[in-house]
Amino acid sequence: MASRERALDSNVPGDFFVDSSCIDCDTCRWLAPTTFDRAGEHSRVHRQPDDDAERFAAELALVACPTGSIGVRERHDLEAASAAFPLVVEDEVHHLGFHDEASFGAASYLIVRSASGGGNVMVDVPRWNDGLARRIVELGGARRLFLTHVDDVGASARWAKFLGAERVMHERDAVAGVERELEGVEPIELEPELVVVPTPGHTAGSACLLWRSKFLFSGDHVAFSRSRGHVYAFRDACWFDWRVQLESMKRLARFDFEWILPGHGTRCRFTRDEMKEQMRRCIEWM
Numbered sequence: 001m002a003s004r005e006r007a008l009d010s011n012v013p014g015d016f017f018v019d020s021s022c023i024d025c026d027t028c029r030w031l032a033p034t035t036f037d038r039a040g041e042h043s044r045v046h047r048q049p050d051d052d053a054e055r056f057a058a059e060l061a062l063v064a065c066p067t068g069s070i071g072v073r074e075r076h077d078l079e080a081a082s083a084a085f086p087l088v089v090e091d092e093v094h095h096l097g098f099h100d101e102a103s104f105g106a107a108s109y110l111i112v113r114s115a116s117g118g119g120n121v122m123v124d125v126p127r128w129n130d131g132l133a134r135r136i137v138e139l140g141g142a143r144r145l146f147l148t149h150v151d152d153v154g155a156s157a158r159w160a161k162f163l164g165a166e167r168v169m170h171e172r173d174a175v176a177g178v179e180r181e182l183e184g185v186e187p188i189e190l191e192p193e194l195v196v197v198p199t200p201g202h203t204a205g206s207a208c209l210l211w212r213s214k215f216l217f218s219g220d221h222v223a224f225s226r227s228r229g230h231v232y233a234f235r236d237a238c239w240f241d242w243r244v245q246l247e248s249m250k251r252l253a254r255f256d257f258e259w260i261l262p263g264h265g266t267r268c269r270f271t272r273d274e275m276k277e278q279m280r281r282c283i284e285w286m
């Protein structure tokens, strides 16, 4: 819970504030960019919301914040913001919110599919929340839980047990108890239109999940840079091998997709042709 006593001086005066417990995970800045931006090593409120849409976006950020670092000075009923997660991104893809400090605030997602279509797939995991768990069950639960890499395992054991889901992960990052371990660097079709693309680099066992040649769940392999204005990779957060990551990026660039939905960093959507150009630019930049 955010503390007024620890509110950062960099916040503009008013209702919302960020306190010094912020871990700089970026979530609030992409969920509610009109309210939050970055100042030094933290987020801050750069402008108070001035309409209902901005206020609700800031409330979503408050609920999603992994460390409870966002506070309000006025009374807010946060029920609607909490109940908004899983939040539709597009089509059957949902953002789960409730980011977990254990994964440094990584985003997680749910692909909602019919039981006959293979059932739902969770991609990485949120922190545990009873209401969210209930709403995921109402959406059909999850049969598979795909983990992009070892940093974002978080509460996956609890979620897998609760949902009765099979955890899928690359063997080079796999943690104890994962039910299915994948090998190699060649694409692996889990089901028609659900393809794992191993992308070692950020970690040895990083992998992306591609759904319907449209949605790429990229973990920490690739994201959009708001400041650079193009798709990029985290050079300063490459824990394994940057050259290996570059080769992974070249293999990934052969695939078609429109969305990049990362664990960290900003999501983006382009046409397939534009995304090809974005990937080309990313590779050139790397």
Ligand code: SF4
Residues within 6 Å of the ligand: 018, 021, 022, 023, 024, 025, 026, 027, 028, 029, 042, 043, 061, 064, 065, 066, 067, 068, 069, 070, 105
């Ligand atoms: S979501 Fe929370 S921890 Fe993450 S940058 Fe914003 S205030 Fe900081």
